[in-house]
Amino acid sequence: MRFSKLLIPTLKEAPKDAVLPSHIYLVRGGFIFQVASGIYDFLPLGKRVLDKVRAIVKEELDAAGCQEVQLGFVTPAELWKKSGRYEKYGAELLRFEDRKGNEFVLGPTHEEMMVELAGQFVNSYKQLPLNLYQINLKFRDEARPRFGLMRGREFIMKDGYSFHADREDMVREFELMETTYRKIFTRMGLDFRVVEADSGAIGGEGSKEFMVLADSGEDTIVVCDGCDYAANIEAARRSESEDVPEAPEADLTKFHTPGVTSIEELAHFFHVDPYYLLKCVAKKALYDEGRSEIVLFFLRGSDELQETKAANSVGANELEDATEEELEAAGLVPGYMGPVSIMRNEPEEGKAPFSALVADLGVPMIFDNSLKGAKQMICGANEPDYHIVGADLDILNEEKFADLVQVKEGDICAKCGGRLSYTKGIEVGHIFQLGTRYSEPLGASFLDRDGKSKPFVMGTYGIGVSRLLAAVIEQHHDDKGSIWPASVAPFEAVVVVGNVKDEAQLSAGEKIYEALKAKGVDVLLDDRPERFGFKMKDFELIGFPYAVVVGKRLSEGKVEIVARAGLNRTEADTEEAAERVAKLLG
């Protein structure tokens, strides 16, 4: 291709609303153009990169035995009503009617459609397993699209769904997909981590995310410095620390603590490490059909609540902060809520004056695992200005315990004992063990060996294809522009003719260009009547892996080969330039 004929509208100035390098360089480099919030046109260069990313995804998936299909982007609302997600999916689901008044949605994901498809044509265990995927548009009416291709409303996703006769086979496929995804992202030159993830409302037992490490990532991930453990903060686990602070010593009793409501104030008031304070986080849990209830989550004062874990522990769709009014309406005392009430004992020799009971607050109480058998805790007394000290929580045996804590930096790795720390990641892939979550309600089943009808056991696997363009640049750029890995570069090399009016330069450039093409290199000829510096700036901005510069030393039979990464330049004889570049590209 010739640069002079291609629509590559590079810009000198950054668009004012772009903040991330990937967004800035995709726009400045003439890859994409914003049409509306979260909706972008792909210009020729952007389309080329997109196609290369798609090709890699397709190649690896096909090699793993998956089959590509393409489902309708516009999907009947009826299917969504059948799965129960029509209402549940919320405002992100774009709904509309056709001229006859039939209801449709723009597909934000395609579980329903794909299950329907499999249910239609797969009747026997002999047809299993089956892994179908598509690389297709998705539309989610995001509350806040941002960062260019990073979080669009319209975007391209590869979504795959596998169907199995039993759980074992599904887990086998899940692992196959993990290795396949690793290959895909490695080929794109990405530095990524596979992290344990929250399975969330989609359900299932296993879920892993593929995170491209980048400061601009929207997800916080927890990594271990001692082993390969990595998890999304929403799912990260830790080991209980062994060096616990010294425990206070107090007999069980009620204590006057006027106006002391925060953990910080309490720690100061009692001169006690927050580890021995019982933190109560009150939330309003929201369920299907608008149902909601107040739930109290208890954890150590030294810990923070992880909301996703908390929501999962009660099966809620989401949690909201409970207001003081709502707490009072539920008969609770904000600032002084505790799971324990105390009772005065009959005076008796050798017996403590009080004993503890589980308080009956009339709302669900969930306890973090670290509170199992906790001793000498200080907690709210469920009346204004009083706390209970010296509470031993072994009376809570019958209560519900769950993992509620948000792992902190410096916590101990549950796998190897190393130290955990935070890093940021961009989610480019997510694989789930789905089970029968969709096949059951949608009535998608097959006849098993024993002649009985069973719902498919499913897995689902996603890759954010258009988001990958942004992720690659986030990891591969400098202050001049993008630096594309050859595997996804819009062109693998550009031949820059220093001065097209110099016929010798132009014809030498064309010769090298033809030679590169003959060697199978995806090459662009920059034959624009621009000055040298202008063209070099564009090369750096767009970020082709290599440039062959035909210029002033042509008379001595020399051209330059410039590597975009590092901008190192080497001289080459005109005749051997193509060969050298082809070799560099492998």
Next chain:
RNA sequence: CGGGGUGUAGCGCAGCCUGGUAGCGCGCCUCGUUCGGGACGAGGAGGUCGAAGGUUCGAAUCCUUUCACCCCGACCA
């Protein structure tokens, strides 16, 4: 959805406070000079000032409403 900000030429911006013929830089078109790091000169094209309503002799400018876009947060199978 809460908080903040911005809408003036393809892009980046000034003008608005204090109402009076819509400007600058880049880009674009023509000609000439230049030609290894985003050249220079001359000439030119291009704008319902986001939209609607109001105040006024007169509105980019003041008032009201509305829409769009961006940032922080909430949210994000």
